[in-house]
Amino acid sequence: MEQLETFIVESPDTVGAKTTKVLIQDTLADLSLNRVIGRLKVFVDPVEPVFIFTALLRLGTPAIRLKDFAKVEMGSLGKDEVRIELQREAHTVKLLNKLWEKYGKDNIEQPDKKIIVVKTDPIKEVDVLRELVIEEPQAEVLDRLIDAVALRIIPEGFRVRKHELSTSHILFVASEDTLKPEWIAKAKEMLESMRREEENA
Amino acid sequence: MLEPVMYTGGVYKHNQMVELVEDLGGYILQKNVMQTEVVLLMLVPINDMAIVEEKAKELLGKVTRAPLTGTEIATVAPTLAYHHLPHLDCDVAEFLRKQGSKTNMVGLARGVGKRICQLTAYERDLINEHDLAVFILGNYEHCIIEKSKRLYEGIEIPIVVTGAPELRTEDVPNATAYVGNFGRILHHMRHSEELRTLDKLAEVIGAVFDNVRKEIAKDPPSVAPPRIKKEIEEQVQEIIDSLHPLPITLQMNGVRVKLPYEEYHEQIENIRFVEGVTMKEVARVLPSKMRNFILIRALPKSETGFVI
Numbered sequence: 001m002e003q004l005e006t007f008i009v010e011s012p013d014t015v016g017a018k019t020t021k022v023l024i025q026d027t028l029a030d031l032s033l034n035r036v037i038g039r040l041k042v043f044v045d046p047v048e049p050v051f052i053f054t055a056l057l058r059l060g061t062p063a064i065r066l067k068d069f070a071k072v073e074m075g076s077l078g079k080d081e082v083r084i085e086l087q088r089e090a091h092t093v094k095l096l097n098k099l100w101e102k103y104g105k106d107n108i109e110q111p112d113k114k115i116i117v118v119k120t121d122p123i124k125e126v127d128v129l130r131e132l133v134i135e136e137p138q139a140e141v142l143d144r145l146i147d148a149v150a151l152r153i154i155p156e157g158f159r160v161r162k163h164e165l166s167t168s169h170i171l172f173v174a175s176e177d178t179l180k181p182e183w184i185a186k187a188k189e190m191l192e193s194m195r196r197e198e199e200n201a
Numbered sequence: 202m203l204e205p206v207m208y209t210g211g212v213y214k215h216n217q218m219v220e221l222v223e224d225l226g227g228y229i230l231q232k233n234v235m236q237t238e239v240v241l242l243m244l245v246p247i248n249d250m251a252i253v254e255e256k257a258k259e260l261l262g263k264v265t266r267a268p269l270t271g272t273e274i275a276t277v278a279p280t281l282a283y284h285h286l287p288h289l290d291c292d293v294a295e296f297l298r299k300q301g302s303k304t305n306m307v308g309l310a311r312g313v314g315k316r317i318c319q320l321t322a323y324e325r326d327l328i329n330e331h332d333l334a335v336f337i338l339g340n341y342e343h344c345i346i347e348k349s350k351r352l353y354e355g356i357e358i359p360i361v362v363t364g365a366p367e368l369r370t371e372d373v374p375n376a377t378a379y380v381g382n383f384g385r386i387l388h389h390m391r392h393s394e395e396l397r398t399l400d401k402l403a404e405v406i407g408a409v410f411d412n413v414r415k416e417i418a419k420d421p422p423s424v425a426p427p428r429i430k431k432e433i434e435e436q437v438q439e440i441i442d443s444l445h446p447l448p449i450t451l452q453m454n455g456v457r458v459k460l461p462y463e464e465y466h467e468q469i470e471n472i473r474f475v476e477g478v479t480m481k482e483v484a485r486v487l488p489s490k491m492r493n494f495i496l497i498r499a500l501p502k503s504e505t506g507f508v509i
Contacts, residue, residue: 013343015342016340016342022386155344156313
């Protein structure tokens, strides 16, 4: 496993902290999230009870659009069609699924391995198609991250939750009782301290 | 009193062991043949153990005590979510099964949290049908203690609790025994220390069962549970067609029969033993909370006045 730069689980209960650390490692490995998280700090106090999970993220590649791997042009003169010429075939399956969903199977033709013809109004649709999002690795990773944190790591009984999620960080505060403002402040402080570490590194 | 033991040895001549145990009035509960090796789970009259051990020596096999044999254990998880399954719960259930017990997994509907956890009446009754319940709890000492104060309300069978911290049994309220080093583990337990922890659990459960057996021996059941099993197998043909795992599950004080109660309870109540008594004279035939199965509880000698 690739080591996270910061990975701290704090708790007044040392045995609990140790097992929670193993538990977080297992979950991140199961969902292959090790590379996504840069720094991670967790605070647990079972007496209060509160569970705070904060992490800085490294999300990698942004969304992939059609224009990134294909030439999108108007079709032959006088015909209502858009011609897509693929430069890489990696995303073809996902692309076809998206096109079928949007325009219907009848309106999609693939005369050649690398050429797809969409029967639609070219003037309106060419730009739309160019910007069509084929794959969103970031969103997928965030989905998995939420799955890991909200559904697997945070103790089940902690049903009162507050979360913050962006492309750069994730913050979860959970408890069995009403959340206290100082917990949220503590969570923000933990996040800030990690940001400072990141800057100084 | 019958002693639960496991015999491991070669397939060659193992029938001699089977016959010896049956002749001594013991029971063969399970026979697993694995290529050239055979594993027998059996109940042997305690006074005749020496003869069985002698025979094992002669056949170059080994007889070991297996206190979990012939028992039914409920492994209880606070819920059926990723937090507890599949790893820890299934590992515990499977390990206890390998030791000779039948385990049933129970996931509670509202078992989460230390303040908000609850046990429904149905869950309580279902768990009470077993010989012992293993509650698989989590990482934090405070939570385990707080939760134990309220979660086991109404459970009359022995309770074994597992969790991460090393606590003394006295510190965990309402628990019969506590086993540490577990906690909420989200990987398959296969390292040597983890296996040792599981061994420890089996050992603790075995000790609890031994105490229960001693208690039962003071007022023994009028009919031994394996005898009930044998008679049902011989007299109720339909049990052969039951596809449930262990259609007749042994418990320490009775059996669970996996046949519908409405159709079969009368037939089972009227089963006649060679001694001349019927089942309803020596045992109570009850509807089980598990599906529509039948639960048979042997009556103690103090109630019937005789033992067959």
